[in-house]
Amino acid sequence: MSVPRSRRAVLAGTLALAGATLAAGDAPVGREPWPGAKVLRGERYVVIGHRIHSGLLADLAARAERARRKVAAVWGPVRPVILFPETDAGAEILAGAGASDGLAAMATADRVIVVPSGYARLSRIGRDVVIAHELTHVATGATRGGRVPTWLSEGFADYVGYSGSGLDVRTVAAELVREVRAGTLPDGLPGPADFAPGAARLPQVYEEAWLACRYIAGRFGERALVRLYGGPPPGGAGTPSRGGDVEAVLGLSPAAFTAGWRDYLRRELG
Ligand SMILES: [Zn+2]
Known part of the structure; x- marks a missing residue:
C-alpha cells in the first residue's frame, strides 16, 4: 500500500515541531480541557475531542490503542492521552507551541495533540505512524529533551x-x-x-x-x-x-x- 506523496512532508514537519515543543515546556492543561468535551476512555487510553464528529473520534481511539500496543511491544507500557481540538490554533495552545503549519500531531511530556488540518491530510497508515511516533516520544520522555542524540x-x-x-x-x-x-x-x-x-x-x-x-x-x-x-x-x-x-x-x-x-x-x- 502506498502513501500519498504529501504525507512524508507532513510527517517530517510533525517530527520537527515535536522537537520545538520540548523547549516550550509542558502545556498547563487539565485532563479535560474543554467544557462539554467528548471523552472516550478505553482500558488503557483516553481520547478527548472538542466538537469532533463521533466517528472520527472513535477512529482516533482505535489508533490510540494500536499505537499503545506498538510502543508497549518495543519500549514498555504507556497510557496514551490524546487530545483532538477543533482547530489548529487550539492545538497550538494545548501544545504550548507557536506554529502547527504542516503538522499532523504534536507531543508534550504526557500527551499527544492532534493538529486537525494536517491530520486530515494523512492516509490511514500515515495517521497510525504519526500517532505512534508521537506516543513514542511521550513514553521515552523525549519531550523532556536532550537525553539522547x-x-x-x-x-x-x-x-x-x-x-x-x-x-x-x-x-x-x-x-x-x-x-x-x-x-x-x-x-x-x-x-x-x-x-x-x-x-x-x-x-x-x-x-x-x-x-x-x-x-x-x-x-x-x-x-x-x-x-x-x-x-x-x-x-x-x-x-x-x-x-x-x-x-x-x-x-x-x-x-x-x-x-x-x-x-x-x-x-x-x-
Ligand atoms: Zn518526533
Whole structure:
C-alpha cells in the first residue's frame, strides 16, 4: 500500500515541531480541557475531542490503542492521552507551541495533540505512524529533551511508528532512495540542526535516522536498540538513564558505526 506523496512532508514537519515543543515546556492543561468535551476512555487510553464528529473520534481511539500496543511491544507500557481540538490554533495552545503549519500531531511530556488540518491530510497508515511516533516520544520522555542524540529520538519514534505498517523500506525512504541511487550517501548521522523546521533535507534526515535505528535492530537486535536509548527504566516508570553510547552498547566506535550504517543505506536503498 502506498502513501500519498504529501504525507512524508507532513510527517517530517510533525517530527520537527515535536522537537520545538520540548523547549516550550509542558502545556498547563487539565485532563479535560474543554467544557462539554467528548471523552472516550478505553482500558488503557483516553481520547478527548472538542466538537469532533463521533466517528472520527472513535477512529482516533482505535489508533490510540494500536499505537499503545506498538510502543508497549518495543519500549514498555504507556497510557496514551490524546487530545483532538477543533482547530489548529487550539492545538497550538494545548501544545504550548507557536506554529502547527504542516503538522499532523504534536507531543508534550504526557500527551499527544492532534493538529486537525494536517491530520486530515494523512492516509490511514500515515495517521497510525504519526500517532505512534508521537506516543513514542511521550513514553521515552523525549519531550523532556536532550537525553539522547536527536537522530536516535526521532529515528526510534519512526522505528516504532512504522513497525507493523507493512510499508516497504524504499517507499518510506523514497527521498533518500533518490539521492543514494544518484550516487550521494550522507557522510554522517544527522545533527540537531538538520531536524530544524524548514531544514533543506527534512524528509531525508528523518529517513536517515529511521534507517540508523532499523540497522541497529537488524544487526544487534531490537533489545540492543532499546538499550542504546537507555530504557525503559525498571518497572516502566520514571526517567531512563542517559543513552546514545554506541561504543558501550554496540561495541562499535562511532566511526565504525557510521560506516556500518552507510553500508546499510547502500544495500537497502541502492
Ligand atoms: Zn518526533
